[in-house]
Amino acid sequence: xxxxxxxxxxxxxxxxxxxxxxxxxxxxxxxxxxxxxxxxxxxxxxxxxxxxxxxxxxxxxxxxxxxxxxxxxxxxxxxxxxxxxxxxxxxxxxxxxxxxxxxxxxxxxxxxxxxxxxxxxxxxxxxxxxxxxxxxxxxxxxxxxxxxxxxxxxxxxxxxxxxxxxxxxxxxxxxxxxxxxxxxxxxxxxxxxxxxxxxxxxxxxxxxxxxxxxxxxxxxxxxxxxxxxxxxxxxxxxxxxxxxxxxxxxxxxxxxxxxxxxxxxxxxxxxxx
Ligand SMILES: [Zn+2]
Numbered sequence: 001x002x003x004x005x006x007x008x009x010x011x012x013x014x015x016x017x018x019x020x021x022x023x024x025x026x027x028x029x030x031x032x033x034x035x036x037x038x039x040x041x042x043x044x045x046x047x048x049x050x051x052x053x054x055x056x057x058x059x060x061x062x063x064x065x066x067x068x069x070x071x072x073x074x075x076x077x078x079x080x081x082x083x084x085x086x087x088x089x090x091x092x093x094x095x096x097x098x099x100x101x102x103x104x105x106x107x108x109x110x111x112x113x114x115x116x117x118x119x120x121x122x123x124x125x126x127x128x129x130x131x132x133x134x135x136x137x138x139x140x141x142x143x144x145x146x147x148x149x150x151x152x153x154x155x156x157x158x159x160x161x162x163x164x165x166x167x168x169x170x171x172x173x174x175x176x177x178x179x180x181x182x183x184x185x186x187x188x189x190x191x192x193x194x195x196x197x198x199x200x201x202x203x204x205x206x207x208x209x210x211x212x213x214x215x216x217x218x219x220x221x222x223x224x225x226x227x228x229x230x231x232x233x234x235x236x237x238x239x240x241x242x243x244x245x246x247x248x249x250x251x252x253x254x255x256x257x258x259x260x261x262x263x264x265x266x267x268x269x270x271x272x273x
Pocket of ligand 1: 008009010110140141142
């Protein structure tokens, strides 16, 4: 089994949310609940205010640096449309797209349109015109999908998608590769609440169960979704969880690949049959 780690970019600044959505009041509620329930320390609480006033809700640069030091491929999904709490514009996205491209990251679209063929094509074309990439993949924001989404994604011309959450090996829908993923930071640490409901020990236990399940099911690739936003001392449990997960996988001789490398591997096997 190899691991494919990918990162969804949901936020860039605080201001992008001002008067546009409920993200700021939710952020405030969440940090107070987490402080009062003892899930975060006073230091984390203070750092969250500091991020707020610094207007910084992304940690892309820091995450790429960490990944590079640990020889992990960096694979990001960034949005070019707005929707459900995602509110950064193309100008802000472009600054990061340029940096990610210059630092050898794999770049895909964080999709908003999931059920309308025309809008999905427009979204894809916009991403293509901003990135000038020949081939790329997608993951839906909030992994939104309907019973038509996956076929529409293939029809729209994506090389790969990683929206499906299941313990299945990658498979093809027409010409597109679907990469189901198994581990998402929020599902493990928040455990189906809107705030951090588990501590690091419990989050690690749950993660190990998911990894064991992937091994039992003989998955070729373990898909992990970690949001750059949480690669910060302001979210210490999340940061520690990511660092621990990488160390654990490395200690168990798991190699790390990005989606394009995995596709190359799978197509090479296919050709030899
Ligand atoms: Zn998202």
